[in-house]
Amino acid sequence: MPLFVGAAVAGLLHAAASLYWALGGTWLLDTVGQFAVDMQREGGPLITLMLWVVTLAKVAGALVPLLDHARPRPTGGCGSCPGWGCSSCSRGEGRA
Secondary structure, eight states: OHHHHHHHHHHHHHHHHHHHHHTTOOTTGGGTOHHHHHHHHHOOHHHHHHHHHHHHHHHHHHHHHHHHHHSOOOOOTTSSSOSSOOHHHHHTTTOO
């Protein structure tokens, strides 16, 4: 679990830069490329919308794996799988 938390934190920090740029910030924008600076300077609702979509995608990419790992899993089966009908369970292997 600690690795999932660490990955989520790193992903959220990565998303924070996009959020900052979506809100109009320009710090470190030149590290992305001159095209990004020019697009930000021109502004416009389409550019802002694109940055918000990128931010939301990065947040989802950071949190979905953590939330999926943390959710409870069904139990049962042969004991060597989570009980979702893996090939071992369906063949009756591993059952006592």
